[in-house]
Amino acid sequence: MTIILNQVSLSYSIPTESRNSLKDTLIAVTQRKKLYEKRLALNNISMILPPGETVGIIGRNGAGKSSLLKLIAGILPPSLGEVQTKGKLAAMVELGAGFHPELTAYENILVYGRLLGTEIEVMQDNADEILKWANLEEQKNTPVRTFSSGMLARLGFAIATNQNPDILLIDEVLSVGDQEFAEKSRRRMDEMMSTGRTILLASHDLATIREVCKKTIFLEKGNLRAFGNTRDVTTEYEISFT
């Protein structure tokens, strides 16, 4: 399940100033102001991620960590270049991932699993297993709007890993759980790695990155500043603050 990024750029159109109404826009047009400016979220990134590895992604806020994950997940198309993911499925776990607040945990499992590409019947069979792993068996028929952020993180992680994805993308979700969740999720990630899955983990928590990831990507303002051995890259990241 090699992931190949070939000269990938992602640019956002950012409004040049706060302008939400038609009136403001018409005024700006008549004054010949520029309405949007392009901002590069990711600039010409090329890399090859081999299967069976856990790769960390670090960088300051706004460096492009989430954008990189979204490109690999296929949520955002690249503005330039191409992203090749030869896996059948890339599942992304993020805080509050795709849950509908009014629906119960069980109903959300069906919807979320189906959105990730698993048939509804299969999800019905897997639901109990997912709830058990997430320690939410008693909340099976409770609307998720009553859940704490830790419970949501557990449920999201449990559903995404239950799909047995070839690529698992994790965006800052491990930090909200308690110790038990941290250990359980690490075990699950180890299992996945041993079966040749690729895991990408974006985090500000360098201790976790050092513990889990062999390799690490260091993004700075949308550029690939460093990619290699975790120890070296995290050290470089720490030095960049001084």
Add this chain to the structure above:
Amino acid sequence: MIRDLILEYDLIWLLARRELIARYRRSFLGLAWSLITPIATSLVLYFVLSSVFKSKLADGSGYAAFLMSGILVINHLNQGGSAVGYSFTANAGIITKVRTQSLIFPFVAVVGSFINFLLGMIPLILFILFESKSLPFTFIFIPFVGLFITILILGIGIHVTILASRFQDIHGIMGIIYNILGYATPIIYPLSITDGVVRKIILLNPFTNYVEFIRGLAIDSSYYPSLSWTLYTLILTMIVISTAIWRLKRSYLLIIESL
């Protein structure tokens, strides 16, 4: 794109049910709400306006069914149009986190509104039976006309949602436009009392032709619009939906960014 939608029918059904469940879970009357609104509007208008317009109808009777058939269509436009217009904003939590097809959520939104349209046919049947004691067999083709109306509303809603990713006040403007379209549709008054330029303008509104077609099927064949106006409406519908899908594909990134 359309074929992908057909392949995902189970997902669409699951999401449409999700919408219905979420909308009515904490309400006392549940699904009945979608029937109460059109019935209440029809009855109020009936009692207020029947003395004015009833004598002007083709066969001099059946004003309740006449009202109900127009209200069904215009409710569908109001409800479906705004549901599709907000469909990306309402599902931002999913769209920005899971890879989905761009058409799925607008489609699910309009399906919900179409289901309401179909449910609204039940009180329409009751009104027709109450007023004329018999139901024409052509009534069974109304869902088919409803399908075309739904396609038109989906197209309008997608255009709105693309514009809304740049200008938030488009939703407010659309509220006014839907209102104008509503008044320019012969719902409370028969088309026959209009003439000249006004009649032309009202016929240019595609919803006029759809409403008249439904009345032709449900009440009296004298309501059917002419062949050329029918063709005009169908072609307009196809233009609106195909440009909507084409533009959605091109501006999808911009929409996701704005969420």
